[in-house]
Amino acid sequence: MPDDSATISVKRMETFRGKHMRFAVRSALVAGLLMTVALPSAFAEDKAEDAVKYRVALMDVVGGHTQSFFALLQGKVSHPEDLAWHADSLAEASKRVKGAFTQNTAGSGVKTESKDAIWAAGSEFTKLAGDFETAAAALSAAVKSKDQAAIGAAAKGIGASCKGCHDKFKED
Numbered sequence: 200m201p202d203d204s205a206t207i208s209v210k211r212m213e214t215f216r217g218k219h220m221r222f223a224v225r226s227a228l229v230a231g232l233l234m235t236v237a238l239p240s241a242f243a244e245d246k247a248e249d250a251v252k253y254r255v256a257l258m259d260v261v262g263g264h265t266q267s268f269f270a271l272l273q274g275k276v277s278h279p280e281d282l283a284w285h286a287d288s289l290a291e292a293s294k295r296v297k298g299a300f301t302q303n304t305a306g307s308g309v310k311t312e313s314k315d316a317i318w319a320a321g322s323e324f325t326k327l328a329g330d331f332e333t334a335a336a337a338l339s340a341a342v343k344s345k346d347q348a349a350i351g352a353a354a355k356g357i358g359a360s361c362k363g364c365h366d367k368f369k370e371d
């Protein structure tokens with residue numbers, strides 16, 4: 200067998216480069232993570248555009264779980280095993296609503312369906328967000344009880360909670 204050292208050294212180079220690249224990528228990822236962890240502070244003002252995107256994404260999560268929950272409840276789809284997951288996830292997501300709307304983006308020029316009244320003095324928004332948390336927790340508990348009447352009543356409560364806040368604080 201001829202000792203093809205040129206081939207071997209090219210192979211070694213490739214292995215080295217491969218490892219090196221992987222290391223470089225990993226370091227960049229880690230640095231990125233550290234930066235993301237280090238930057239935000241609890242009271243930072245985010246870019247208005249990002250603040251709006253974040254709360255809209257949260258409301259989309261809320262909307263997704265609600266839509267799926269009702270489709271299951273009304274028997275339109277047959278995945279009964281998912282009912283509790285949607286109710287529990289909605290209860291979890293509801294706890295984030297208050298916090299996602301703390302930054303006043305009125306006058307920022309960013310397109311939003313949030314009415315400025317959310318941030319007006321004495322606004323009822325925080326109270327309605329709290330009522331929503333209570334309603335979502337009740338729904339999750341009702342599903343666990345497996346009591347159909349209780350589930351129906353709690354589902355109505357959820358519908359009323361969405362509508363109550365949207366009527367007052369969301370543009371159509």
Ligand code: HEC
Binds near residue numbers: 261327328
């Ligand atoms: C405490 C007030 C409040 C409650 C309760 C609430 N919402 Fe909202 N929701 C808002 C506001 C305000 C917006 C507009 C967000 C924006 O555009 O900045 C919104 C936006 C949305 C959106 C639109 C997101 C998009 O893609 O533009 C959906 C979907 C939604 N809500 C679903 C629901 C559902 C379903 C419920 C009840 C299970 C609910 N919301 C409960 C205040 C509320």
